[in-house]
Structures are given as structure tokens and as C-alpha cells.
Amino acid sequence: MIELFIIKALIAGVIVALVAGFMGCFVVWRRMAYFGDSLAHSALLGIALGVMLNISHNLAVMISSICFAAFLVWLQRKKVFATDTLLGILAHAALAVGVITITLLEQRIDLHGYLFGDILTVGNEQLWWLGIGGGFVIIVLFLNWSSLVLMTIHEDLAMAENVRVARLEILLMFLMTIVVAVSIKIVGILLIASMLVIAPAAARQLARSPEVMAIIACLIGTISVVSGIYFSFELDTPSGPTIVATLAACFAVLFPLSNFYRKT
Amino acid sequence: MSPLISASSVTVTRDNKNILDNVSLDVGVRDFITILGPNGAGKSMLLKCLMGFFKPESGKIDKKAQLRIGYVPQQFTSEQTMPITVERFLQLRKNVPMGDIIAVATETNIETLLQKPLHILSGGERQRILLARSLIGDPEVLVLDEPAQNLDISGQLAFYKLLEKIYTTRALSILMVSHDLHMVMATTKQVICLFHHICCSGEPQVVTRDPEFVSLFGHDMAEMMAVYQHGHNHTHSGHSHD
Numbered sequence: 001m002i003e004l005f006i007i008k009a010l011i012a013g014v015i016v017a018l019v020a021g022f023m024g025c026f027v028v029w030r031r032m033a034y035f036g037d038s039l040a041h042s043a044l045l046g047i048a049l050g051v052m053l054n055i056s057h058n059l060a061v062m063i064s065s066i067c068f069a070a071f072l073v074w075l076q077r078k079k080v081f082a083t084d085t086l087l088g089i090l091a092h093a094a095l096a097v098g099v100i101t102i103t104l105l106e107q108r109i110d111l112h113g114y115l116f117g118d119i120l121t122v123g124n125e126q127l128w129w130l131g132i133g134g135g136f137v138i139i140v141l142f143l144n145w146s147s148l149v150l151m152t153i154h155e156d157l158a159m160a161e162n163v164r165v166a167r168l169e170i171l172l173m174f175l176m177t178i179v180v181a182v183s184i185k186i187v188g189i190l191l192i193a194s195m196l197v198i199a200p201a202a203a204r205q206l207a208r209s210p211e212v213m214a215i216i217a218c219l220i221g222t223i224s225v226v227s228g229i230y231f232s233f234e235l236d237t238p239s240g241p242t243i244v245a246t247l248a249a250c251f252a253v254l255f256p257l258s259n260f261y262r263k264t
Numbered sequence: 265m266s267p268l269i270s271a272s273s274v275t276v277t278r279d280n281k282n283i284l285d286n287v288s289l290d291v292g293v294r295d296f297i298t299i300l301g302p303n304g305a306g307k308s309m310l311l312k313c314l315m316g317f318f319k320p321e322s323g324k325i326d327k328k329a330q331l332r333i334g335y336v337p338q339q340f341t342s343e344q345t346m347p348i349t350v351e352r353f354l355q356l357r358k359n360v361p362m363g364d365i366i367a368v369a370t371e372t373n374i375e376t377l378l379q380k381p382l383h384i385l386s387g388g389e390r391q392r393i394l395l396a397r398s399l400i401g402d403p404e405v406l407v408l409d410e411p412a413q414n415l416d417i418s419g420q421l422a423f424y425k426l427l428e429k430i431y432t433t434r435a436l437s438i439l440m441v442s443h444d445l446h447m448v449m450a451t452t453k454q455v456i457c458l459f460h461h462i463c464c465s466g467e468p469q470v471v472t473r474d475p476e477f478v479s480l481f482g483h484d485m486a487e488m489m490a491v492y493q494h495g496h497n498h499t500h501s502g503h504s505h506d
Contacts, residue, residue: 029346146357152346153353153382156409157394159317160335161357207347208381 005120009229012122012130013243016183016195017221019134021203022141023179024196024221025214026172028204029152034084035072035173037193038091039180042068044098044189046181047114051105058129058181065177068094073173095189117188117240119229126185133182137175144168149210188240195244199224202251220250267292268331268405268437269314274323276309283309284320285461291405295437298448301458302480307441308338310458311409314439334398334436336408340390342383350385350393351378358400365400371433372396372426388419392426399430406430408440412447420444424451445481 027033043061050060068090075086102109110118141148151158151165159165180192187195199221200213207213228243235242267290276284283306291297291314301307312318314325315335354365369375372392377385385393391411398406411427412420424447431438431451442448448455449468456465463476471477 029343149346149348150356153342153348153356154337154340156337157335157397160315160333160337160407163357201345204345204347208349209352210346210348213347 005122006229006233008122008124008127009119009233009239010226012127012186013119013225013229014222015130015134016186017199017225018218019137019179019183020195021199021218021221022138022214023175024200024217025203025210026141026148026152027176027193027196028200029210030172032172032176033193033197034087036176036180036196038072038087039065039068039176040184040189040192041091042094042098043180043184044114045094045101046098047109047184048098048101048105051102051107051109056125056129057184058126058133061181061184062177064094065180066174069173069177073170112238113188114184115188115190116238117184117186117191117243119186119239119243120233122185126182130182130186133178137178140171140175144171145211148172186239187243188238191240191244194247195221198244198247198251202247202254205254205257220254221247224250266328267326268328269439270326271310271314272323272326274310274313274320274325276306276313276318276320282460284313286323287458287462288323289314289456289462291437291439293404293437294435295439296431296451296453297437297439297456298452298454299439299441299456299458300443300445300448300481305459307458308409311407311439311441315407328404331405332401332403334401334403334406336391336394336398336406336411338409338411338413340394342385342390344383346383348382349378350374350380350382353382353393354378354397354400358397360400368396368399371399371430386419387415388422391415391419391423395423395426395430399434402434403436405437405439408438408442410441410443412442412444420447424448427451 027036042064046061046064047057049064050057053060072086072090076083102111147158147163148168150161151163151168155165183192183195200217202220203213203216206216224246225243228246229239231237231246232239232242269291271287271289274284274287275282287310299307299310309318313320315333316325351365366375369378372395374389374392374396377389377393395411412423415423427438428451452468454465455468455471457463457471457477457480459480463480464471464474
């Protein structure tokens, strides 16, 4: 008989794998990995605020991430520093302030769990957040799929064909804040970016179309999450690192194929 | 006949400088207009205003209702990370039957590339693919932004030949920004020299003699143009005798 908490962990993990598979393709294509990583870092400040205000951590992280993204866009438009410099400043400043705030709060907060994920303690509320948030992300990506793919290939071309490029860019950032907020509990702040990037990167070697790449990324993610949860449970290791290590192993196995598939 | 696109007194200002200064321009049925001008003269900005993805500070752009525009953009580097075939790229957001895709592919000579991934293609092949995409949906106007930039001489020649063929076989108008003066002179019907404002415009042979053109591009260039012009007239009269 499988324990209930394992079933919950599996459901949560599979949802994260599916969301990361679709979202992750755009992260790889549009070079948003560092942005995702920075959002996740800033999320710790959100968690601290959530504890202070006694609201849901998911909600608090979403609010803080949206503020983070808006602040970033505002700074980007000033065009003084390159985006990676801005992200480097904002992300780690937010992380630092977040850690300080959590320490000063003097409440029992499982910092380790937030940093590395704790999938085996996923509760019903978290499952709801994941299901609704993750479902929303996948549906929105699905509805805008060809426009997003076209603007990724050529922005001016997309504009000429009435794609609202600026609006979709903001939309992608917004979806990213949702992905970060709902998956922190599963993979942890420090590992969300790799969750988003590794499966699509591994899938790239096998795919000849954007859709197939996303589907294979979902499959690789699901396999890695399920076996990651198994190892995490058996070896009593933190879930985030175990899942990411499994993903990395998949990537390592598939990467040599890039020589055969280079021309595709 | 009323023009397809009409710009009147378009002005765009950036950092207190006029990028476009009181530019007026009509694109009529069967026009073949080339906009020439040095780098930073506002050529791309003018196209962006005409296409409607940028609103000028003053002046206005009128378009024929439901005008079908095909757009061939400037550069195009396809990322390795995106796996996509030429065929799929041509179909993206275009709800057209496969027959139409094959028809434009044949017209632009890319039918052998349809199953190839986009990112392995050469610059010339990619420009032909963009041209093919712009022809889907039977446009009334083709707008091209330095379409042959970054191509070698033979690639440029092939591209402009193809464009000329499309202009003669299809009932469309062409508005193009180009640096390739020598090619342009041979194909285009009307040249507009732009340096923030319209310096001069008219038929290629007339424009090259305009003092404004000479001051913008120099005497040598003007004389060279006259030579290209000469060569072109010969080939053209040869065709009409056929």
C-alpha cells in the first residue's frame, strides 16, 4: 500500500514537470533562465513577507515576484545597465534581505525546505495552488503558442503580423512568476531554474518541431520527477536536488545524441 | 486611383532630434519604390510607421481598408535551440492549405528546403524563405527592409532577380529599403532618397543627376549609378524585343 503523502508528492511532481516542460521551452528559446533564477531568489523575500502578514506563501511569492519583475522592467527601460547586471543586483539583494528578514522574525521557518524543496510534505492546499496555477500557465501558453513561437523566431515579423509582442513578453514574465510561486515547495528556490532548463535542453536533441520538443520535455521531466521522488524517499535525501540530479542524468545520456541530430 | 498607403507630413522625434522630418509618401498600385539613404537616416523607422507598428509624433498614415501587406524584415538569425522546419515556419499563424505553401515555395525556389530545419540554412536561403512567407495570403503590397543585407554579391543578385520576377508576375506594389544601390537602380521604378527628410525622389536615372543625391552619396557614386543605369537599359530593351 502506497502512503498518501507519496501519492500527493507524485501528483505535485508530475504537475511541476508538465508546467516546466512547456514553460521551460520558452525559457531555453528566449534565454530567460537567469530571469527565472532571479525571480526564485527574490521569492525568499516574498516568503518572509507571507510569514509576517500571515498569508499564503504562494500568494506572497507571486506578489513579490510581480513587484520584482515590474521593478526590473522599469530599470531595463532606463537602459543604463545590461539585464544580467540588473538581475545580479536585484536577485541577490532580495535573497539577502529575505534571509535577514526570516532570521529576524524568529519564527520556526524551514529555510532548508524552501531552498531545496520538500516535496514529501506537500499538502492539499499546495496541490490546489499547483493544479490551478500550473493549469493556467499551460492553457495560456497553449492559446498563444504560435504567436509566441513566431515572435521568438523573429520579433519584427511577428509585429508585422499583428502579434502584440510587448504584451506577450509581459505575459511570459507573469507566467514565470506563477511557475516560480507554485513550484518552490517542490524543487526549492535554488533549483527552479534548472528544473525549467534541463528537460527542454535534453528534449532539444530529439525534437524536430517546437511542439514535440515541449512534449518530450514534459516526458523527461515526469520520468525524472517520479524517479527523483523514489530516490528521495528511499535515500532520505532532499527532493529538489534529487530530482535535479535525475534530470541532469537524463540530459547527460541524451546529450551525445546531439552529434547525430546536429542537422535537425 | 487612390494610393494603397499614404503618409503625410510624418515626423518622429527621438532625443530632441527629428528622425523623420515631415516625410510624405504615397505607395500606389503597381508602384516599385526604393528608399535609399545612409545609415541612421530613418529608413527603417519610416517603414515601421507605414506598417503601423510605430505611431509618429505628428502626421498621419492612411491605408486602403483591409490592405494585405507582406513584410520581409531586416535580419534573421535562427537559434539552434528552436527546432522548426521551414514548412512549419511558413505555416505558423497562417491558416492556409498546404497547396498554397507549396505554390509560394515553388515561386521562390525553396521547395527542396521545406523539410529542412530553419537554423542550418544559408543567409540567401533564409531571405528567400522570408520572401515566401510574405507572399502567403496574396499581398497587395510587399514591404522589404534591406532584404539582401549580409548576402554576398551573387546572393544579392539572385534575390533581386527573384524580386523582379515576383513584381512582374504578381499584381503587387513593392516598397523597399535598400543599401544595394547598383541592384536597386536596375530593378526599381522610383527612388526616394531619405536623410530624415526626403532629399529627392523620382525615376532612378533622374535621381542620380539630382544635386541632393550627389551631395548625399558623392560624385563617384552618382557616376557609378549612371553606368549601372546604362547597362540596365540595354538588357531591358533586349527583353522587350523578345
